Amino acid sequence: MFLSCVCEADGRLNTGHAGVLLAERRGSYPLIDLRILKTSAQQGEVETVTRRKVKRLLSFQRYCHASRLLRGLVPHTPRSLHLLDDDYLGQAAHMLSKVGTWNFDIFLFDRLTNGNSLVTLMCHLFNVYDLIHHFQLDMVKLNRFLGMVQEDYHSQNPYHNAVHAADVTQAMYCYLREPKLAEHLSPLDIFLGLMAAAAHDVDHPGVNQPFLIKTRHHLASLYQNTSVLESHHWRSTVGMLRESGLLSHLPADMSRDIEQRLGSLILATDINRQNEFLMTFREHLDNQDLDLQLASHRHFILQIALKCADICNPCRVWELSRQWSERVCEEFYRQGDLEKKFDLEISPLCNQQSDSVPAIQIGFISYIVEPLFEEWHRFTEPSLLSQTMLDHLHKNKANWSSLRCAHTPSDVQGRSQAEEPEGEVGEGADIP
């Protein structure tokens, strides 16, 4: 009996390599916070989330109007019935005209699009690259797919939500435009890069893999404790691709190839595989043997670009970078609170009493971000963007160092700020 179960699990995972891919149903993961948090405060939070979802649904209808507006299909007249929306969307459209600038304020963009930053950004970038025409995509199916992806991010997560996905997508767009890379990319490379960025954390539960393993979550056993979250993000994306029928008009082997390559990109974001990718990247740069005429080498660079986009927060301008840092630490601390509540050992970085935001950020920058971005700088050289990112990185690290000296862990003030980020950063077009 035991053997047959193991074989079945193996079979399901291995069929992916044989070309028949397991797709997860939408909403197939039981919400951890709903299952174990029953306090009235949190029930209120759930109601708020539902209200927010309804609001988003309504704003999605407005988005359909907006997308026509952005494509110039609807004249923008003062007699429009959507005066307020048009005002906001006018500002959003203005921001989109500078979407390739590194200090693009995704928080502001999300507010201007009423929580639809991911859908709006993706539609815009698909238009910029003419991907809809190139792949003969059906606009209704595309909107349905992107709407599903955005909805399946959890807005109650302080960090792993649709705004993070939009932020990673915007960073990915900046990297795709790097002169070293841009001239070699095919429409399929660009399509995959943007799709993987948009969906790379979809349905993230707001806790990490060790938490899922120690609480014996069904996803941990489904994916045998390896790349659990990343596998779930990928398989959920495949499920949504199939449900929306976005690729149903393409030859079967092409859509299968797209699904597999999306998986390879999303799985590369597993932070446990950081060294593996970094060493290979460094080796290629030392040997100067990257040939971007080769599809396999371009795919590897797309993996690296997505990894950079995923962890680029410390390379942003301080006002934006600080907000992301507070958000990610808030998510860690919430996991730590859960672990404490259920008598589980508190995971590293998740103890608000001993792990301060500055200390977490300095470690993250030193061991994860700096080594990768130094190599990315070598690859893209000469690149004004890479230089700008490294400059921000060094300044931000220095800022966290002085904050660590100035504050004890109990002074950490991230929690309230993380929920309602303050301040807006101007769009300034001086940085690439």
Ligand SMILES: [Zn+2]
């Ligand atoms: Zn991510």
